[in-house]
Structures are given as structure tokens and as C-alpha cells.
Amino acid sequence: MTVDAVPPPSGPQSERKDIFEKCWKFNRARALQEAGLYIYFETFGGREGCGPSEMMLGSRKILMFGSNDYLDLTWDPRVKEAAAAAIHKYGTGCSGSRLLNGTLPIHVQLEEELAEFMGKEAAIIFGTGFQANYAVIAALATEGELILCEHNLHASLVDGALRSSARTLRYRHNDMQHLERRLQQANGEGVLIVSESVFSMEGDIADLKAVTTLAKKYGARTYVDEAHGLGIFGPTGAGVAEEQGVLKDVDVVMGTFSKSLAAAGGFIAATEPIVHYLKHLSQPFVFSASVPPASVEAVRCALRILREEPERRHRLLRIADLIRRELSVLGFTVIDGNSPVVAVVIPDEIMLFQMAKELLEEGIYVNGVARPAATQNLLRISCTAAHTEAHAWQLIEVMERLAKRLNLELEKPAKAARLAL
Ligand code: PMP
Numbered sequence: 001m002t003v004d005a006v007p008p009p010s011g012p013q014s015e016r017k018d019i020f021e022k023c024w025k026f027n028r029a030r031a032l033q034e035a036g037l038y039i040y041f042e043t044f045g046g047r048e049g050c051g052p053s054e055m056m057l058g059s060r061k062i063l064m065f066g067s068n069d070y071l072d073l074t075w076d077p078r079v080k081e082a083a084a085a086a087i088h089k090y091g092t093g094c095s096g097s098r099l100l101n102g103t104l105p106i107h108v109q110l111e112e113e114l115a116e117f118m119g120k121e122a123a124i125i126f127g128t129g130f131q132a133n134y135a136v137i138a139a140l141a142t143e144g145e146l147i148l149c150e151h152n153l154h155a156s157l158v159d160g161a162l163r164s165s166a167r168t169l170r171y172r173h174n175d176m177q178h179l180e181r182r183l184q185q186a187n188g189e190g191v192l193i194v195s196e197s198v199f200s201m202e203g204d205i206a207d208l209k210a211v212t213t214l215a216k217k218y219g220a221r222t223y224v225d226e227a228h229g230l231g232i233f234g235p236t237g238a239g240v241a242e243e244q245g246v247l248k249d250v251d252v253v254m255g256t257f258s259k260s261l262a263a264a265g266g267f268i269a270a271t272e273p274i275v276h277y278l279k280h281l282s283q284p285f286v287f288s289a290s291v292p293p294a295s296v297e298a299v300r301c302a303l304r305i306l307r308e309e310p311e312r313r314h315r316l317l318r319i320a321d322l323i324r325r326e327l328s329v330l331g332f333t334v335i336d337g338n339s340p341v342v343a344v345v346i347p348d349e350i351m352l353f354q355m356a357k358e359l360l361e362e363g364i365y366v367n368g369v370a371r372p373a374a375t376q377n378l379l380r381i382s383c384t385a386a387h388t389e390a391h392a393w394q395l396i397e398v399m400e401r402l403a404k405r406l407n408l409e410l411e412k413p414a415k416a417a418r419l420a421l
Contacts, residue, residue: 037353039360039368047075052386055365062360065381065395066367070340071231071312072386073262073302083263086297094290099279102290110296113303115269118238118253122275125296127288129227129256129266130156134163135284136252136268137223139277141166141192148182148220150174150195152202152375157194157225166192173199173375176210183218191220197240198228201374203341205229208241212249223252231260231306232313232340262302263295312385316340319392320383326396331410332403335378342381343374344399346408352377354406355399362398 032038045056052072055064073079086106096102107125114123126132137160141147145166149157151173161168167189171179183191193215195206208224215222226239234242239255241247252274257265268278278285306312317340324342328334333345346352349370356368356379367380374380381395403410 032353037350037357039353039356042360042365052388053384053391057360057365060363063364063391063394065383065387065391066365067384068228068259068382069262070228070260070316070382070384071262071302071306072384073260073305076262076302076305078305079262079298079301082301083294083298086293090293092294093292096289097286098290099286104290104293104296106293106296106300107290110300111267113300114255114267117236117303117307118255118269119242119247120253120269121272123267123269124275124278124282124285125265125267125291126285127266127291128264129254129258131284131288132254132256132266132268133157133225134160135282136254136278137161137192137194138163139282140164140223140252140274141190145190145192146186148179148191148193150206152196152199153194154196154200154225154227157196161194174204174206176207176214179211180214180218183214183220186218186220191218192223193220194223194225196225196227197233198226198337198339198341200228200341201343201369201378201380202335202337203228203339203343203380204335204337205240205339207244208246208250209244212246216249221251222249223254224250225254227254227256227259227266228339228341230255232316237306237310237313257291257295257299260302260306261299263298265291265295265299316383316385316387319387319389322389322392323381323383323396326392327399330396330400330403332399333411340383342383344379344381346377346379349377351406351408352379355379355402355408358402358406359398362402364395364398366395 042057047055050056050061053064054061090104094102111123111125115121126135133156137157141164143165147161147164147166147168149161149168149170151170169182171182193211195211197206197208212222224241229239231237233240238247241250241253252268252270254268257263320340320342324334327344335343346355352368352370356366359366369378369380371377
């Protein structure tokens with residue numbers, strides 16, 4: 001067998017522009033690596049021998065404040081057992097699309113359980129949450145229609161809108177007057193309003209009551225991504241729409257399995273005709289293999305625990321509140337919100353990477369999110385039900401010490417203290 005020679009990275013060999021030139025020229029990440037400020041692709045070693053919220057990183061145990069395992073179920077013995085039993089019964093994969101050979105009874109059961117949990121007629125599951133958003137937006141909004149996107153949407157929703165042949169307009173973050181002006185700009189087209197319930201990077205919460213009220217007033221439809229709300233908000237844990245009393249008014253509600261539901265995959269729940277349509281006309285659903293049995297059974301088990309153990313979500317929100325309040329008192333700029341995601345604004349990118357790096361040196365992992373992944377540079381702290389008050393204080397004290405050491409400019413404590421009251 002012969003292997004094609006890879007062209008040298010010195011540039012094109014002929015007059016024709018080389019399509020790979022952009023790869024050779026991409027040096028943003030390498031520059032950070034050379035400066036010792038690169039914070040991505042750490043390789044974690046699992047949780048064996050670790051305490052709650054801890055994880056191995058090389059030979060060190062670190063305190064994990066960067067995981068979306070909100071309800072602390074990915075290592076729950078019941079969930080692991082359910083996944084293992086599914087492998088024994090059904091094997092490790094289905095090797096085919098749901099439409100053809102890839103449907104097992106557990107797929108159908110999970111869809112029924114999710115529909116019932118979300119108070120909708122039907123549900124459909126996808127390989128990832130990203131795929132669900134991308135696939136559903138692209139399939140539901142077509143030529144001659146209008147998608148109104150919240151400004152701070154996750155990439156999967158933006159990419160779904162870009163893939164769709166519908167016209168797309170954005171409305172300003174949490175600005176309902178701007179949304180209304182956008183609705184007035186529709187020329188009789190069918191309109192889909194797309195929002196997250198908890199904004200994934202900032203951790204603030206959408207006013208879904210206002211969104212659904214405006215949708216009704218202007219005859220528009222609504223799509224709400226509950227990736228970070230499901231399992232955490234609402235009387236039964238169904239999400240922010242349930243908490244705000246408008247779940248029945250949201251036309252399409254989306255959730256992911258990769259956060260509170262302890263696995264990987266995603267779903268939407270809606271009326272039966274919408275789900276039926278997607279089952280036949282959503283390309284990524286039709287032309288992709290079904291969710292593996294272990295993930296399906298892990299999710300079914302996590303869903304049962306989520307419903308039976310509401311104290312998990314209550315504990316998690318108390319910890320997040322404590323961290324949000326205390327960091328504000330210290331003068332950090334913390335985005336307002338009431339969710340498990342505590343976002344601290346660090347305007348300077350180098351300072352952001354330094355903070356994340358040094359936190360890790362101190363044994364704490366937090367996500368550093370640089371623009372354009374978020375609208376501002378953020379230290380994104382994710383709380384889970386496994387965190388204790390002692391963990392929260394450990395994080396707060398290390399952040400305070402690092403801010404002093406790195407000369408991070410903080411707001412005046414007096415002002416911050418007033419804010420926190
Ligand atoms: N929506 C939002 C708001 C998200 O934050 C994410 C992932 N972080 C997704 C969708 C995609 O979910 P998944 O990881 O299941 O692909």
C-alpha cells in the first residue's frame with residue numbers, strides 16, 4: 001500500500017491556493033501552549049479512589065468545578081449498573097439508524113418516559129444534544145419562514161439556524177422589547193423563537209413567561225433548550241419552563257443527556273405530529289446510528305433518581321448561591337443568575353488563562369471560556385450535588401488569594417457587599 005505524501009507546511013506547491021493553508025496558519029492555540037497558558041484538553045483519569053467531586057488528573061486528585069454532571073449521577077452505582085446490564089442484554093451498539101435496524105424497546109420506553117416527564121405528547125432522542133438542536137431547528141424552519149434567535153445561543157442552535165433555509169434574525173440578550181420589535185418585522189411568515197432556558201456560559205435565566213406571551217400575541221412558535229435547566233428547576237425537575245409555569249406553552253422543549261442525565265445524547269419533546277415529522281424528515285436522525293443501549297438505560301435510571309431525590313437539585317442550588325454571593329462580596333464580577341453555573345467575568349484574556357491555570361495548580365479545575373465561545377471572557381464554575389460547603393469555601397478562598405497574587409482588578413468590596421445583600 002502506498003501512502004500519499006503530505007504536502008510540506010511551507011505553503012502551496014503550485015499557483016493554486018492550498019485548501020489546508022488555514023490549518024498551517026492557525027496558531028492561536030500554539031501561541032498559548034508556548035506561553036504556558038493553554039488550559040484545554042487536560043486528560044482526566046476517572047474517579048476511582050476519589051472523594052465526592054474529586055477526579056484524578058495524572059497522579060493528583062483535583063476538586064472538579066468544571067463538570068456539568070449536575071446531579072452527581074455519572075458515578076452513581078445504580079446508574080452504572082443499569083448501563084452495564086444494558087450492555088449485557090443488548091450489546092454495545094445498534095449499528096444502524098432508528099428508522100431501520102436501530103430501534104430497541106428501551107429507545108421507545110425512554111421516549112415515552114421523557115414525553116411524560118416533560119408533559120408533552122411525544123419525544124424523539126438523538127445521538128447528542130448538539131445533534132438534537134442542529135437537526136430539529138434545521139428541519140422545522142424552512143424556506144420562507146423566520147427564526148428569531150436569542151443573541152447568546154449555544155453553537156448547536158446557531159448552526160441549526162445556519163443550516164436551515166429560513167431567514168434568521170437575532171434579538172438582544174434577554175431583551176423582550178427587542179424580541180417584540182423583531183416579531184413585528186415578520187412579514188406574515190411562520191416564526192420560530194429559539195432560546196435557552198439557562199444560558200450555558202453565563203448561567204443567567206431567560207424570561208420564558210415573557211417569551212411565550214409574546215409568541216402567543218404574534219402567533220409565533222417557541223423552541224426552548226433546557227440543557228442546563230432540566231433536572232434542576234421546577235417542581236418536578238422538568239426545567240425552567242416548568243418553574244415559570246409555562247411548560248405547556250413551549251412548543252418544542254429540548255434536553256440533553258450529558259448533564260443532569262448522566263450519559264450522552266439529547267431529545268426534544270413536543271406534539272406527536274412534530275415528532276412524527278422529525279422521525280422521517282430530520283436528516284441527522286434518519287442517517288445516523290441510534291443512541292447505544294448503555295446510554296439509554298443510564299438515562300432511564302438517572303431520570304428515576306432525579307424524580308425520587310429532589311434534594312439533589314436543592315443542594316446544588318444552595319452551593320451555587322453561596323459561591324455566587326461570596327465571590328460578589330469579594331468584588332469579583334459575577335453574572336446574576338440563580339443556576340448551577342456561576343460565571344465570573346475576567347475581561348483580560350491572559351488573566352483568564354492565568355486564573356484557570358493557577359486554580360489548577362492549586363488543585364481546582366474550573367472552565368476558562370474565552371470569546372467567541374461566550375460573549376465575554378468567563379471563568380465558568382459548574383456546581384454539582386456532590387459539592388459541599390467546604391468545597392465551596394475552598395474554591396472561594398483560592399480565588400481570593402489568586403486574585404491578589406495576580407493583581408486581578410476587583411470591584412470595591414463595599415459596593416460588592418451591597419450587591420450581595
Ligand atoms: N445546548 C446547550 C445550551 C449546551 O450547553 C450544550 C452543551 N454544553 C448542548 C446543547 C449540547 O449538548 P451535548 O453535550 O449533549 O451535545
